[in-house]
Amino acid sequence: MAFIKLNDLEIEVEDGTNIVEAARQHGIEVPHYCYHPGLSRPANCRMCLIDLYLRSSEMPERQLATGCTTTVRSAPPERKIDGKYDVIVRTDSPRVIKAREDILEFLLVHHPLDCPVCDQAGECDLQDFSYRHGHDKSRYVEVKNVPPKKDLGPDVLLYTTRCIVCTRCIRFCDEVSGTGELGLINRGSHDEIDIPRNHAGTPIQLLDNKLAGNVVDICPVGALISKDFLFKSRPWFLKKENSICSGCSVGCNVTVEYKEDGLYRIKPRFHEDINQHWMCDDGRLGYHYVNNDDRLQLPQKRVEDELVTTQWADALSLITEKISEVESNDIVVIGSAQATNEDNFVLQQFAHDVLKTTQLGLFGQQLGEEHKFPQFTIEADKNPNTAGARTILGSANGNVVLEGETLWEKVAGAKVVYLVSGVPERALDEAEKEALSKVDFLIVQDILPSAVTEMADVILPGTTFAEKDGTFTNSTGWVQRIRKTIDPPGEAQSDWLITQQIANQLGGEFEYSFAGEIALAIAESVEGYGDATHQKIGDAGIKLA
Template identity: 30%
Template sequence: MLRAAAQRLGGTIAKRRAFHTGARLQKEIEMFVDGKRVMVEEGSAIIQAAEKAGVTIPRFCYHERLGVAGNCRMCLVEIEKAPKLAASCAMPVMPGMRVITESAKIKQAREGVMEFLLANHPLDCPICDQGGECDLQDQSMRYGADRGRFGEAKRAVEDKDIGPLVRTTMTRCIQCTRCVRFINEVAGTGELGTTGRGNDMQIGTYVSRALASELSGNIIDLCPVGALTAKPHAFAARAWELTPTDSVDVMDALGSNIRVDARGAEIIRVVPRTNDAVNEEWLADKGRFACDGLKRQRLTVPLVRVDGRLEPAPWADALQLVAARLRATPPDRVRAVAGDLADAEALVALKDLLNAAGCERLGVDSPTNSEIDVRAAYTFNASVAGIEAADAVLLIGTNPRVEAPVLNARLRKPYLASTATFAVVGPACDLTYDYAHVDATAAGIDALARGQHAFAAELRAADRPLIVIGARALAEPGVAAAVARLAAAVPALVTREWNGLSVLQAAAGRTAALDIGYGSSKQDGSNRLDGSAARFVYLLGADGVAMRGEVDPEAFVVYQGHHGDAGAQAADVVLPGAAYTEKAATFVNTEGRAQRTRQAVPAPGAAREDWRIVRALSDTAGLPLAYDDIAGLRARMADVCPSLVSVGALEPTSLEIARLALDHQIKSGEEVGAGELPLAIDDYYLTDVVSRASRTMARASAAQRQQMEETAVPRNQQAI
């Protein structure tokens, strides 16, 4: 029922969002706001027209990315010749309309609304985590009175337990329903709703359970009061005590824009920044709450294995040992593996060092498609913003709900607007939107190419079809060739105006590694790196190969990273690096957009930026690199791959090159396997060294497992 209601709202929501997302409606009309002439899209609300005119109207329930509720009445305005005040969020503009946003009548009405809100609101600002960032505080300074006329006892509401991430104090709730609309419309899980009416109205889950959405933390940002706050850092700091730093999230491959708030040398919280081209203004829970993992299990000094134990050592001794073993190892026995969180600067520096040593065998920390010479073979070519234009979507071997939750919210938008249909090849899972399940194996791809499934006709008839392939599934035998055959059968998939053949990477460092020339670390399917006995293995934050037992026990292993995870446990020498919040570094997201983090806090102990460690090692090994500072390194990055330094820009692959890659895959003639396509992520909350070190993520994972056991639903069909 909730999903049907959300779909009915889809058209209205799309129109409301059009003004903010840059989409143009069919017609512009003239109207006046406080005497100022404004040309605004037909169907826009008065509050949107006022924003275009540079006039800010106070609001509590209205949010430009959510459906209209119109229940707080704080945005009342006067309309010329209208007998009553109107809610500007719910009133559409009309040609020639004249609106007044400030008058004595409006001020009196807003003061009345504020008095009603404060009548039941508790006076606990001194202990509320929302203090200093509270919309109700801000508006009460302008429209609040110095005393109230209500003598009745204040309303009290029982707090709700909705999981380990969001803390509730529901007595503060003003029933704006922003959280309800977000969970139903954007997240799509539908757990929150309202019960009761009038003074008995409450917001909560219909049954006692934790929120199952990977985007649940966004309701904290949406809440205009202190009813919903962050449970992991409750009472930890005040907003004015924090130092903000703009950065980029690396917990998934989307590269959501974030702000890191620190107090001294400690990260207190991570919140999203608005970027309509990438994450709009949302952030996945792992990117928001896993930051406490940056304080635990950190590597702070170099370590050298002595008599089977890792012992602290000076930087000079550790680097000399690594340099000696590197010089003593034949180049064809040297391997390097790039981890999920490796930044572009470190990747380029390490490649230059090993190339200078005669080594060319550089891999990544998971199987990947071997066709890495063409960028279109491993990037999200349709772009994240382009998802909204798709009218037929096929997901192959991917669960975007856990691999990139904010991207999955984008996929929900054409679903809500009823402008796209969906199908899945691979394991069935709850994606928060309806889809046709073609097959759990890659055989479904060939079935669609031959037109043996009903969705094949929809793909061929679509103006802008979109095929999203999981990077893990794309590495399976025959999948790339099968996808290429399907692409050849869908003429509109790859054109000059649209390239809908898109790969969804699962790691923040993967696209840059492939850009720079790192291939697969497991190319022949054996249990050793590249199938040969490597004698020197350099793990650049690569813990996966150690966890899977893919490192030869006889090899000399160097681990460079920031957490004492599986890679450090398997290493002979450990070199402590800096985490993404402790360095200025470049990460390339799944669509190929280069973005940069900034240093928010210093690295702990003797840890250093990764590229500086490699540069120091090059001197010790007698193979000095040609750059000594970050400017020189980035000049080298521009030579290796110009897109690495085109920060914020997208550089699409030409039609000719994209088709050349497809033709090459088709000619390979490789047949698909019979097994079920693998997914990249099993447990959303525990996927990398930061999240595995996070107590918050451990609690969230435990709550998820408990909920799954109680419902007794198979894991691949359970909302994660």
């Protein structure tokens, strides 16, 4: 550990920590633009300048240093300053304050100052640092550069006038995605970010990689803008909740931003062991199904080959009646790799304690492609909770969970199937369709009309990851919390709550009132999940042993 004096604080920091991070850890802001903890450090914006005292506490170094590239390290005793400090730093000296003001003045020379119409206003480092560290007026009276707005790719626009040429976006494409689509053209104050073009100016490579949306997040100003979010909402009107992406089994940590009428955007949240600072565009832009107008809102039942809406009480009594007519061995219960551990736990309890069946299967999104980038992987399993669902459904029946061909063979021979889906979009292959067509009574719990709801005798409207609390277990054994943001549409309900009502109609005595209570039951009874209570999981998640 290094012992440093930071302004008037005496602090210990890990060897190798840079001054921007050391200050951040102790609540001191060192403003910066080009520095990003997930990227290399070119120190080109000069905004993080600090006063450094390496030899004497009386005399700072001759020149200001960049805080992002100044790392601290424990020095031998004979080199300590004042006999005890490894380094002395001031982030608030008059010449640091003056340098920041001057740099901000430079950065604003060609900036359009169009905050009232800029998507980034309210979360813009240029706006914020200008208020906190800048001049209140510009001395620049000449004509500003007005380079053209550019369409860089499927979801990213460049408002070139707002760019401060920090190069974060270029470094992201070089270092993290490894796709290298972005570069600098022109020189000096005419520098512009661009994609490769031919002599006629036609793009020959778009910013079209599956991690491209991250450049919008890391752009410290409103230069890189997501087309998906453009002009949709001022950021300060959005509520935010920590959650987990449901797009694949990586389990990226995210912040869901929403209003009462639906989700507006999803942004990555740092997790050192899972997704660092990033997420993929499939996850980022994949939330639209939650807001879909076609969402299932009311139970439905089949009447003379037509599905018609009905009351919950009617749907539940129809289910109770049909299940009561058959033997345990004629029932197959299918949990979902899209549902939470809590949903699947109540389902297996229902199967085990009430239906007395061990025929439990797993349904989910079909395998997609795996994508490996230099610093990020998108997994082929497009379900957020395959690992959790397998373990938890299996806890009822000696860990045998039916999947693939074995599952569909059992389904084909069953009289009643209760299938919890929650999969946003999934086609059925011929074998799956044929198996389901043989079932006498098919209960489907789902979120949208789908290939499985088309075949159902009763449809129960369930909830998406954005409408319930619970946990997912990712492919590397991290158990992490999702949190309710918006209300489900119409009369849709949490999946575990629906199962609990069916169970209780059939003589069960389930009394769960919230997902955290179910997590406690999981912790008590599922091997390996002893610490997986919502309280212990918190925002950091826990890794299964």
